[in-house]
Amino acid sequence: MTGIAYEDFLDTSYEPADTDLVCEFYLEPAAGMDIEAAASRVASESSNGTWAELQVDEFVDLSATACGIDGNRVTVAYPDALFEPGNMPQVLSCIAGNIMGMKAVERIRLLDCLWPAPLATSFPGPQFGSRVRDELFDAGDRPILATVPKPKVGLPTEEHARIGYEAWTGGIDLLKDDENLTDQSFNPFDDRLTASLAERDRAVEETGEPKSYLVNITDETAAMLERVDRAAAEGCEYVMVDVVTAGWGAVQTVRDACEDHGIAIHAHRAMHAAFDRIENHGVSMRVIAQIARLCGVDQIHTGTADLGKLENEDTVGINEWLSSDLHGLADVLPVASGGLHPGLVPELIERVGTNVCIQAGGGIHGHPDGTHAGATALRQAVDATVAGIDIAEYAADRPELAAAIDRWGTETPR
Known part of the structure; x- marks a missing residue:
């Protein structure tokens, strides 16, 4: 059996790699949940986590990491391999998808993104x-x-x-x-x-x-x-x-x-x-x-x-x-x-x-x-x-x- 617990998605000592997409969120945890628990669930749901233990022998680790917490502001780093290059709908399905409706958060807002070169340059940008x-x-x-x-x-x-x-x-x-x-x-x-x-x-x-x-x-x-x-x-x-x-x-x-x-x-x-x-x-x-x-x-x-x-x-x-x-x-x-x-x-x-x-x-x-x-x-x-x-x-x-x-x-x- 292979699985990743919610707490595995939280590591405030993690330094994002240059290739990570780094997103800043505002989070208000649901009643009875602290900010650390909410942050780990956001990182989990927006990458490769789930609520149940899995019967899987092997998988590629594409876990996001909640790596910064400052009050209600949470930073999450996403590995480059999580994203299909040049596919904006897929990117948004990760960083602004199911997490917007999670019961673990009362409110969640995607505030800002730091776009790494590999992902950013997979898009054409403006012509003029x-x-x-x-x-x-x-x-x-x-x-x-x-x-x-x-x-x-x-x-x-x-x-x-x-x-x-x-x-x-x-x-x-x-x-x-x-x-x-x-x-x-x-x-x-x-x-x-x-x-x-x-x-x-x-x-x-x-x-x-x-x-x-x-x-x-x-x-x-x-x-x-x-x-x-x-x-x-x-x-x-x-x-x-x-x-x-x-x-x-x-x-x-x-x-x-x-x-x-x-x-x-x-x-x-x-x-x-x-x-x-x-x-x-x-x-x-x-x-x-x-x-x-x-x-x-x-x-x-x-x-x-x-x-x-x-x-x-x-x-x-x-x-x-x-x-x-x-x-x-x-x-x-x-x-x-x-x-x-x-x-x-x-x-x-x-x-x-x-x-x-x-x-x-x-x-x-x-x-x-x-x-x-x-x-x-x-x-x-x-x-x-x-x-x-x-x-x-x-x-x-x-x-x-x-x-x-x-x-x-x-x-x-x-």
């Missing part, structure tokens, strides 16, 4: 990352800018494209579908793609600036691949994927297809809060962003550093990780979005820097003079901030920015 600012837009020192036509669903194709033209010519770089606009009857995918790109081309000719379109291809995987091909054939530089709802395996497949066409992936994080909003349970946005980078997205929403309408979780720290060295993999461009308007731009850039994409919806289309003026106001606020000029001073002879400040001030919406 933040290089899109220079290679697609020649944006210089400023953030690139994006907008979603509002309302985000319900606009007919022609109106969607018209709003895109108004935004592009006002100074926006990217028109973006929102998370729940795909191929509905009121605005079919193919019609929207061709109509929007025609308006993009008109805007490029008028402004002399590069412009692009984040068309939402989210669907089951085969349909997404068809939409990648369609977007590429029409000359679109991007596709957008709702990465959490589509699933990480599908994202990996789309990443391969996008590389074949040389187009970038914009990641919308819809549904992320189902995993990360409760502070003591689930999976942190930091880890979700890490997974997205490994799977190969080029830009992803990471929040507004508490300035917008949505809950945020360490936006600055996540953005810093997305730009950090990861065994040679490209970085990811963070996207700040959700309740932004021109009056928030100076504080936002102070908090998150300029190597970002700033996206505003209502803060553009809700401008009293319409979408074109709203886009102009956002661009003016960015240009002023990057130049070190107070936006109120800059607005003195720029009526679009003045009207935006008059309407919204510097208040954060809810």
